[in-house]
Amino acid sequence: MSKTILAVDDSGSLRQILAFSLKAAGYGVIEAVDGHDGLDKAKQQQVDMVLTDQNMPGMDGLSLIRALRKMKNYQKVPILMLTTESGDDMKAQGRAAGANGWLVKPFDPARLTEVVKKLIG
Amino acid sequence: MNVQILRLLSGMSVHGDQHLAEVEKDLAQMNVLLDEAIKKLYASFMAIHQAVELQQQALISLQHDSTPLPEVAHFEALRGEISQHVGAALTGLQFQDMTRQLISRMAQHLAGLRDMCGALDADESALAAGGDEALQAMLNHLTERVDARFSGLACGLRSTVNQRHMESGDIELF
Numbered sequence: 237m238s239k240t241i242l243a244v245d246d247s248g249s250l251r252q253i254l255a256f257s258l259k260a261a262g263y264g265v266i267e268a269v270d271g272h273d274g275l276d277k278a279k280q281q282q283v284d285m286v287l288t289d290q291n292m293p294g295m296d297g298l299s300l301i302r303a304l305r306k307m308k309n310y311q312k313v314p315i316l317m318l319t320t321e322s323g324d325d326m327k328a329q330g331r332a333a334g335a336n337g338w339l340v341k342p343f344d345p346a347r348l349t350e351v352v353k354k355l356i357g
Numbered sequence: 358m359n360v361q362i363l364r365l366l367s368g369m370s371v372h373g374d375q376h377l378a379e380v381e382k383d384l385a386q387m388n389v390l391l392d393e394a395i396k397k398l399y400a401s402f403m404a405i406h407q408a409v410e411l412q413q414q415a416l417i418s419l420q421h422d423s424t425p426l427p428e429v430a431h432f433e434a435l436r437g438e439i440s441q442h443v444g445a446a447l448t449g450l451q452f453q454d455m456t457r458q459l460i461s462r463m464a465q466h467l468a469g470l471r472d473m474c475g476a477l478d479a480d481e482s483a484l485a486a487g488g489d490e491a492l493q494a495m496l497n498h499l500t501e502r503v504d505a506r507f508s509g510l511a512c513g514l515r516s517t518v519n520q521r522h523m524e525s526g527d528i529e530l531f
Contacts, residue, residue, distance in 0.1 A: 245454075247453070247454040247457060248392075248396075249392075249395045249396070249399060249450065249451070249453050249454060250451060250454040252399055253399070253447050253450060253451060256403065256447070257447060290516075291458065291515055291516055320454075320455060320458060320516070320518045320519075320520060321516055322519065322526065322527065327529065330531075331531045335531065336530065336531055337528065337529060337530040337531055338527075338528070338529045338531070339526065339527075339528050339529075340520075340526025340527045340528070341451060341454065341455070341520070341526055342448045342449075342451035342452075342454075342455070342520070342523055342524070342525060342526060343448065343451070343525060343526065344444055344445075344447075344448050344524075344525035345443075345444045345447050345448070346444050347525055347528060351528055351530070354530075355530075
């Protein structure tokens with residue numbers, strides 16, 4: 237059975253590109269439009285990995301990670317930030333919140349799937 | 358003189374608001390066009406990619422039956438090349454995500470400027486009875502309103518985008 241990844245981004249085009257890239261590599265993809273939506277979907281279905289943007293209306297990526305890490309079944313699930321932000325301060329906040337890695341946009345689909353494979357096989 | 362200063366400020370407020378409203382409208386329209394364009398580009402790109410993939414598969418299966426191996430290897434190499442171009446195109450197509458973020462930030466700044474222009478609009482009648490002191494008080498009041506609007510804007514501002522090229526960004530695993 238294929239592993240499922242939750243892709244959280246308020247940009248529809250970015251979600252399309254993410255979904256295409258990950259599905260082509262054999263993963264199932266659930267899309268969410270912001271942190272709140274991501275949290276709801278993560279509660280509805282256990283996923284194997286979360287990829288989230290930082291700057292989103294409503295709930296941002298860091299808040300989503302903090303909320304997920306409070307849930308028992310998401311304490312060890314790999315979470316990657318995928319964002320335009322590249323500052324060390326933001327990365328440190330991501331790390332402190334419980335992110336497992338930081339990917340700066342734009343992303344290369346092949347490099348992204350390499351990282352995903354490394355984390356969830 | 359005092360009334361002239363207030364008229365100048367009010368004029369700046371009204372004209373500034375009009376110009377900024379036009380810029381805001383154009384930015385929103387630009388966002389709509391970019392969004393529409395990226396949807397069409399993405400859909401066409403995916404359709405082409407799918408068609409090329411099917412064509413390649415068909416050609417390879419034909420070659421396996423009748424033609425020497427080097428031709429098959431050539432198609433396989435082409436497939437790899439196409440896959441690299443697809444990856445590069447998908448990276449490039451992410452421009453809209455960044456321009457959208459920048460447009461949203463510009464819109465926030467414009468809204469802040471319009472708000473500030475609105476704060477400059479002073480009531481002339483308040484000066485009717487007073488002289489320089491009344492003007493001074495009014496200017497202080499206006500300054501406070503402008504400062505308050507500026508602080509409000511700084512709080513809710515989205516981050517800017519610093520990327521200067523459309524190549525893959527850094528990856529760091531913690």
